[in-house]
Amino acid sequence: MPFALYLLALAVFVMGTSEFMLAGLLPAIAADLGISLGTAGMLTSAYAVGMALGAPLMAAFAxxxxxxxTLVLCLLAFAASHAIAALAPAFPVLLLTRVLSALANAGFLAVALGAATTLAPANQKGRALSILLSGTTIATVAGVPAGALLGTASGWRSTFWxxxxxxxxxxxxxxxxIAKDSGQGAASVSPPxxxxxxxxLAAPRLFLAMALGALVNAGTFAAFTFLAPLVTGTAGxxxxxxxxxxxxxxIxxxxxVTAAGRLSDQRPGLVLAxxxxxLLAGWIALAWAASHPIALIALLLVQGFLSFGVGSTLITLVLYAASGAPTMGGSYATAALNIGAAAGPLLGAFGLATGLGLLAPVWVAAALTAIALAIMLLAWRTLAKTALDASR
Structure with a gap:
């Protein structure tokens, strides 16, 4: 794979750390700004809404x-929004900076996904996607915990700095x-x-893959956003x-993501089946065993593996289904990811607000995954055709 893909993954690592770091900072932000935990969770949803809306808008504009x-401009805007967030005097200002940083992230990721699919061989889009998304997953391994530790030691604002x-x-x-012409393909060929x-977007295969990717990612973010209170509250x-x-x-x-990157180009149907x-069984098990610390920690490892393995495979299918949209396909994949990332925390916060307890977000994740599984079964023929195209 081209070295440029790994440099793009480095930038995705920085942005992924920002996107996921709130999972360890929400209690501190809520206490400092005098808001409820559910309201603080809106920061994650605001970021995801900015990503979902910004990806196609930024891709169309640029x-x-x-x-x-384009990538450099997005990174500079991303840095500026975080500097402002570190100085935010109140929740509305912080909320606005999350939307602005999400727009910059959306533009970067949409362009980076498009570049990745042209830098890689045509039959290795899944492998290229796994390298790019490894920046996000490494962020959850190293960047997010480091951010949580920094926030605990020096306050949540230091993490934004x-x-x-x-x-x-x-x-x-x-x-x-990144070369000047990276990701443009043949310079003489004009895009559609x-x-x-x-x-x-009206194609059934593309719509199905995007919908399933959004549902699975919504489940992941519903549980992950409220992981800190689950660990300290339910597990004690x-x-x-x-x-x-x-x-x-x-981890x-x-x-x-690594396993899916090796399988989603050749055997995507097997990964999903x-x-x-x-994944559904894992969310149910996590809800039942969350009060037992050892079981909770072990199941978090398993659910990280399953949620990102299944989710990244579905996003790979989005890229294959969107092959007729070479400049916009990356934004469709980004939008699918972040529609789910926006809906998940909102539904998790709703579960908390209804008095269902700290396990409510995990049950929301299970419900969303069950819906995705049901749709897969009902539309398996259409999904299988997309998977077959991906394996060719």
Whole structure:
């Protein structure tokens, strides 16, 4: 695989740390700004909404721009929004900075996904996606727990400053490692009209893959966003155990993305047929065993593996189904991921607000996964055709 893919993954690591770090900071933010835990969870949803809406908008706006300056501009905007967040005096300002940083992240990821699919061989989109998303999963292993520790030691604002500073080497990596024409394919070939690319959204295969990816990711974020209170409240562990729980989930997610990257190009149907039922069973087991610390930590590793393995395979199918939209396909994959990331925390917060207890987000994850599994069974023929195209 081209070295440029690994440099893109470095930038995705920085952005992924920001996206996931709130899982370990929500209690501190809520206490400092005088808001409820459910309200603080809206920060995750606001970020995901910005990603879901920003991905297609940014991709459409910048579809004819050279990739390298577009990626650098997005990174600089991302850094600036985090510097403002570190100084935010009130919750509305912090909420706005999350939307702005999400728009920058969306633009970066949409362009990076498009570049990845052209940098890699045509039959290895899944492998290219796994390298790119490894930046996110490594963020959950190293960046997010480090952010939680930094937030505990120096306050949650210090974590936002750290993200802004980490953008500097990411910018240098993109400038130094991404060629001016990377991701553009043959320069002489003009992309299809925007209307033609948008019309691909009406294709059943693309819509199905996006819907399933959104549902699975919604379940993942419903549980992951409220992981800290689950560890300290339901399991009764000290706050210092939260980073370890995040690390275990992150290790599982890295292993899941890596395994899926090797299978989603050749055997995506097998990954979904085996992984989706196991993912549902895992959420149910986590809900039942969350009060037992050892079982909780072990199941977080398993669920990280299954949720990211199944989720990344579905996003790979989005990229294959969107092959007729070369400049917009990456934004469709980004939108699918983040529609789920927006809905999941909202539904998890709703479960908490209804008085169902700290396990409510986990049961929400189980319900969303069950819906996705039911849709897979009902639409298996359509899904199988997409999987067959991916394996060719």
């Amino acid at each position: 579809r004819r721009w050279p990739p390298r300056p 750290a993200i802004a500073i980490l953008c500097i080497p990411a910018v240098c990596g993109v400038i130094g490692g 009209r925007l209307g033609a690319e948008l019309s691909q 562990l000290a706050e210092g155990w939260v980073p370890l729980a995040l690390v275990m989930f992150g 599982g997610s890295f292993l899941g 085996a992984g989706a039922p196991l």
